Amino acid sequence: MLKNRLKELRARYSFTQIELAKQVGVTRQTIGFIEKGEFSPSVTLSLKLAKALNCDINEIFWLEGEEEHEE
């Protein structure tokens, strides 16, 4: 399962879900579902999110079980 810290990183820039959604060209619902871990975005969207949050894609997403390895 794909885990993420999108909410945390979004807070870094004080972005609302709507603002981030606008930046990457998706709906607010999509951002919400990604944050809840209920939707795994495509590679394209993941890259767009990484670009919008000015970070590496691995900082946002990682696979469950690899948490310890990452941290």
Next chain:
Amino acid sequence: MKNDMRITYPLWQMAGIFIIMGFVLLVGYAATVNTFSDGGFGFEFSISGNSGILLNVMLVIVVLYLILFFYNIKKHNERMPKHKISMTTYKPQEYLEDDELFQDVTKQATKKVYTYFAWALPIMAGVYLMLPIGKVWMTVGVLLLAAGQYWIYYRTIKKFISSV
């Protein structure tokens, strides 16, 4: 999302199907097909007092349905110009394809409908072959099957929308 008619569109379709079903039953009981020895056939439509009233009531329902349906489409199109409901496309109006999340939800709902038909159609064909069911009830069965697809689709999307 509350004012998005694409979500309630399957309910409108179901209502339309139930209206058609009413006509099928009414015509089914009021009409008689006579076959003649020379090979021709005649179609007789007799309306008694009660079925005459029913027919009038149904015609009023159809008019009301159409007025409400097109009024709501107009309102939806004004509110959501980017996601207009158009009668000139083959794509079902209830598809939500705003972005990849919505495409995924639509895919899930469509998958459920496909699974439903994969089971329901052969079962229905088997029942029709085994039991002596008249044309009217066969048609009603087909219409119920069609209504079922919209119900499954609507429930799947509704579940998603209420969790948003």
